[in-house]
Amino acid sequence: xxxxxxxxxxxxxxxxxxxxxxxxxxxxxxxxxxxxxxxxxxxxxxxxxxxxxxxxxxxxxxxxxxxxxxxxxxxxxxxxxxxxxxxxxxxxxxxxxxxxxxxxxxxxxxxxxxxxxxxxxxxxxxxxxxxxxxxxxxxxxxxxxxxxxxxxxxxxxxxxxxxxxxxxxxxxxxxxxxxxx
Ligand SMILES: C[S@@+](CC[C@H](N)C(=O)[O-])C[C@H]1O[C@@H](n2cnc3c(N)ncnc32)[C@H](O)[C@@H]1O
Numbered sequence: 351x352x353x354x355x356x357x358x359x360x361x362x363x364x365x366x367x368x369x370x371x372x373x374x375x376x377x378x379x380x381x382x383x384x385x386x387x388x389x390x391x392x393x394x395x396x397x398x399x400x401x402x403x404x405x406x407x408x409x410x411x412x413x414x415x416x417x418x419x420x421x422x423x424x425x426x427x428x429x430x431x432x433x434x435x436x437x438x439x440x441x442x443x444x445x446x447x448x449x450x451x452x453x454x455x456x457x458x459x460x461x462x463x464x465x466x467x468x469x470x471x472x473x474x475x476x477x478x479x480x481x482x483x484x485x486x487x488x489x490x491x492x493x494x495x496x497x498x499x500x501x502x503x504x505x506x507x508x509x510x511x512x513x514x515x516x517x518x519x520x521x522x523x524x525x526x527x528x529x530x531x
Contacts, residue, residue: 384411389514390513393511393518394467394493394520396416396419398422399466400416401424402416402422402424402465402466403427404416404424404469406470408426409437409440410437410441417449417450425465426452427453427455428453438452458479462483462488463489467493467495474500488525491525493520497518500519501521508522
């Protein structure tokens with residue numbers, strides 16, 4: 351079994367076995383493989399003018415990869431203070447601090463209205479709980495990509511590809527008037 355598949359399996363088992371309170375507060379820390387980071391940004395069609403939010407940004411790899419693209423600004427939202435610190439240091443070291451911002455915050459509390467792209471590598475339960483917030487706050491046409499986990503049957507993906515042993519899903523936000531799911 352490939353490493354990414356094994357991680358996804360561990361992640362899925364965690365999702366199935368975790369108590370709801372644990373699931374809400376903190377997904378286990380598993381990094382998106384570099385190949386999948388590139389695939390997620392490509393699937394979302396990230397380009398100049400985009401503002402990319404990674405919810406649960408970990409070591410900041412998705413935010414930094416997005417901020418390396420010309421004309422793109424990226425924001426990572428992460429609860430773990432140590433990871434936020436490390437991601438800020440990595441951004442400064444890469445000369446990306448002006449375009450890669452990291453906030454220590456619960457992503458359920460973050461306002462997402464300026465995001466044109468949202469990236470996720472979270473538990474299935476968290477994706478589903480986030481769905482109404484994404485619908486409510488994102489402008490019509492904003493893209494949401496998720497590594498390994500979907501959004502439940504109520505929000506069918508626009509496209510699904512495979513990368514590093516997992517599915518990568520793309521949804522297009524219907525706009526702020528859409529019903530909460
Ligand atoms: C599977 S890791 C993904 C890390 C990174 N996005 C990546 O793709 O490599 C999930 C991250 O979400 C963070 N997290 C979980 N629940 C959160 C919440 N409610 N608010 C902010 N961050 C959260 C965890 O601390 C962890 O770093």
